[in-house]
Amino acid sequence: MAQRIEIDPVTRIEGHAKITIQLDDSGNVTDAHFHVTEFRGFERFCEGRPLWEMAGITARICGICPVSHLLASAKAGDAILAVDIPPAADQLRRLMNLGQIVQSHALSFFHLSAPDFLLGMDSPPATRNVFGLMASDPDLARAGIRLRQFGQEIIECLGGKKIHPAWAVPGGVRSALPEACRQKIKSKLPEARATTLTALSLFKKLIKQFKAEAQIFGNFPSLFMGLVGPDGSWEHYGGNLRFVDSGGNVIADQIPAARYREYIGEASEAQSYLKSPYYRPLGYPEGIYRVGPLARLNICSQIGTPLADLELSHFRECGNGSVTSSFFYHYARLIEILAAVEKIEAMIDNPELGSEWLRADAGINKLEGVGVSEAPRGTLLHHYQVDANGMVQKVNLIIATGQNNLAMNRTVAQIARHYVHGSKIQEGMLNRVEAGIRAFDPCLSCSTHAYGKMPLAIALIGPRGELVDTASTPV
Amino acid sequence: MAAKTLTIDGKMVGAHEDQTILEAARDAGIKIPTLCHLEGLSDLGACRLCLVEVKGSNRLQPACAIKVAEGMEVQTHSERLQKYRRMILELLFAERNHVCAVCVSNGHCELQNLAIELGMDHVRFDYRFSGFDVDITHNRYGLDHNRCILCTRCVRVCNEVEGAHTWDVAGRGADARVITDLKQPWGEADSCTACGKCVMACPTGALFYKGSTVAEMERDRTRLEFIVTAREKKQWIV
Amino acid sequence: MDESCGKCIPCRAGTVQMHHLLTKILDGKATLKDLQKLEELCDMVKNTSLCGLGQTAPNPVLSTLRFFRHEYLELLRPESAPAPVKSATTPEVSTHA
The missing domain is CATH 3.30.70.20 (Alpha-Beta Plaits)
Structure with missing residues (x-):
């Protein structure tokens, strides 16, 4: 008899979601979907607020990556004020975003995904978590937690608090990096670098062990999008958009954020609050593209720091043209932590970071502005329309996780087809489906503007729509 | 200008006759919560947060609007007042x-x-x-x-x-x-x-x-x- | 509610909340907690309002609560009605969730 499996909630991701898997009469997977089930509505209730409050309000979308929203919002504000921000503000915003990349990537790898790799996909779920990791490899778990703390401290040093600092503002930033904080960050850099290198060498050993998963976990051709610098190098804050295909060919380059609409369309599906952006020239759903660490490493020509560039060359060997398996998001994430640490090392002695020239003062000079930043999970766009007084009239947010929606659906289907057979759910199989989602490190509270608890859930559904079996992990 | 002596929260306090309870309390280091009062502006007694208990009166009195009097006994932080203040907030x-x-x-x-x-x-x-x-x-x-x-x-x-x-x-x-x-x-x-x-x-x-x-x-x-x-x-x- | 001038907070905001709580009770959506809240609110508005309007606005509520309390209780949501008095030795008394 045909069935539907429901995983509700999916665990160890940021936000609330479920997965449904449709089986036919002989117990084979016919379809699978990733659903985001809650709704937040930020785009609506930001209407009627003064432009200057937007960074502080939209940072509240997410507790994991508030900095990404803060920066995208501040940049949309810069565009509306029509100003070039002071060079020091640019450097400081970059420093905070690097801190954000370190802390969020460390969270994804060490806290959320490492238990799958180090304890095993089929290990008991009760201990397959960061606490189990702590029991089996306390040094690694501790180092991972400290690495995340390092990133958080950079954010705190600049913004006054680790979560939701309202520090970046239209026109610049509110404060410089205090000297004591600069020294503190500097003193912690060697440990951050060492932890990252340890994690990288560990992961490279694991790649052999997880060869099967690397083939099945969302391995399909798609486009990749992200920011690149003027010379095509890795970017996380400035630059313009680039699209690359799975053969590694650049198909659209140096697109200013303000022109995103010409390239990105947004589709909505009935079963999810996540919008599904697609590459407009190819249409929906053929215009599937991925963003985030995997995409950023696929689109860039180089990173620009020695160790990260060396790793990038190893990374490229995992694919032909572009690296197309979503399993390598984890690898890309670790390389990006290394890149972030190296970039912080390179900038931390820059006297500009203590500058007093931090904020360009201007009124409303344009009625529309788009800001873009690379969130840890991928490209984030904030698009505002304001009236002549600076009152926000319309808001459109394009979130990293939303852009990965089509790819996540395809990943779930691919993994389910490979691992799921018959009517009874095996826990290890469920976990592989979840791990496929975890590779993307989705942030659902951001992307759907969903609120609520954290976990994700699987459902087994018959051809007549009846629910046959469900499984979920306790919150 | 005549001086008045009164008791605020059990503490003997001296004040000028044209001072309000709020001012006398402030000079004595006792802070009474207010929101509508602002130094230098006329008082209006609208926020009701500075209400205090004055012995002999069965009504609560706004400290910002009531002048001190000789022998007055004032309670500024009784449990009942604090409860009312929380509720007003x-x-x-x-x-x-x-x-x-x-x-x-x-x-x-x-x-x-x-x-x-x-x-x-x-x-x-x-x-x-x-x-x-x-x-x-x-x-x-x-x-x-x-x-x-x-x-x-x-x-x-x-x-x-x-x-x-x-x-x-x-x-x-x-x-x-x-x-x-x-x-x-x-x-x-x-x-x-x-x-x-x-x-x-x-x-x-x-x-x-x-x-x-x-x-x-x-x-x-x-x-x-x-x-x-x-x-x-x-x-x-x- | 329409009579409050809006100058002092207890009358301006308190009468609105009194009206809201009374509506909630009449709609059968209120709990015992709401009834207690209403009583506390009436006491506060009566004693802290600036003028006679706020000071007397709660009186009809307070007097009906005094003489017709059972009618209020009957309108509460069934699950929140006060539990029948049990002897101290009855074990269930302390086990309500």
Whole structure:
């Protein structure tokens, strides 16, 4: 008899979601979907607020990556004020975003995904978590937690608090990096670098062990999008958009954020609050593209720091043209932590970071502005329309996780087809489906503007729509 | 000028006869919560937070409006008063949208400080507000009715100190709003001198410097005190 | 509610909340907690309002609560009605969730 499996909630991701898997009469997977089930509505209730409050309000979308929203919002504000921000503000915003990349990537790898790799996909779920990791490899778990703390401290040093600092503002930033904080960050850099290198060498050993998963976990051709610098190098804050295909060919380059609409369309599906952006020239759903660490490493020509560039060359060997398996998001994430640490090392002695020239003062000079930043999970766009007084009239947010929606659906289907057979759910199989989602490190509270608890859930559904079996992990 | 002796919270206090209970308490180092009172402006007794118990009176008395008297016995922080004060704050928080997290005055707000001080950690009443207007038509200042508590400090400072009387109150009850001129957008209010005293006087994030971002709005009350002292005592102490 | 001038907070915001709580009770959506809240609110509005309007506005509520309390209780949501008095030795008394 045909069935539907429901995983509700999916665990160890940021936000609330479920997965449904449709089986036919002989117990084979016919379809699978990733659903985001809650709704937040930020785009609506930001209407009627003064432009200057937007960074502080939209940072509240997410507790994991508030900095990404803060920066995208501040940049949309810069565009509306029509100003070039002071060079020091640019450097400081970059420093905070690097801190954000370190802390969020460390969270994804060490806290959320490492238990799958180090304890095993089929290990008991009760201990397959960061606490189990702590029991089996306390040094690694501790180092991972400290690495995340390092990133958080950079954010705190600049913004006054680790979560939701309202520090970046239209026109610049509110404060410089205090000297004591600069020294503190500097003193912690060697440990951050060492932890990252340890994690990288560990992961490279694991790649052999997880060869099967690397083939099945969302391995399909798609486009990749992200920011690149003027010379095509890795970017996380400035630059313009680039699209690359799975053969590694650049198909659209140096697109200013303000022109995103010409390239990105947004589709909505009935079963999810996540919008599904697609590459407009190819249409929906053929215009599937991925963003985030995997995409950023696929689109860039180089990173620009020695160790990260060396790793990038190893990374490229995992694919032909572009690296197309979503399993390598984890690898890309670790390389990006290394890149972030190296970039912080390179900038931390820059006297500009203590500058007093931090904020360009201007009124409303344009009625529309788009800001873009690379969130840890991928490209984030904030698009505002304001009236002549600076009152926000319309808001459109394009979130990293939303852009990965089509790819996540395809990943779930691919993994389910490979691992799921018959009517009874095996826990290890469920976990592989979840791990496929975890590779993307989705942030659902951001992307759907969903609120609520954290976990994700699987459902087994018959051809007549009846629910046959469900499984979920306790919150 | 005759001196009066009274007891505040069991403490013997000396005061001038023209002082209010609030002033006498302040001089004695006893802080009575207030929201509508502001040094240098007339008092109106509207917020009801400074209510105190005076022995011999079965009504609670607003400390900002009652003059001291010989032998007066005042209780300023009884359990009953604190309970009423917390409830008044709850009513304010339920009346309009005081979401501190995204407010320009977060961390520098008298309403927020009082809630912390009095231990008002949650609101038991249902929120009654829908969206109120925000006026940022003025080129330097903004008004967010969502955060207004109708203390009327802006009305009084504009009338009594600046002398422009741009501000007033329109409507009644829950529909009352502070308005500029005859309810024109602030940017079109011709009587406004753009002096900014109303913004300096506001206890919450209702009036703000345009361009203020979340938690950035701090007020410099010393400017207001300087002007009031200069006007009343002809002393220009910067 | 329409009579409050809006100057003092207890009358301006308190009468609105009183009206809201009374409506909730009449709609059968209120709990015992709401009834207690209403009583506390009436006491506060009566004792802290600036003028006679706020000071007397709660009187009809307070007097009906005094003489017709059972009618209020009957309108509460069934699950929140006060539990029948049990002897102190009855074990269930302390085990309600």
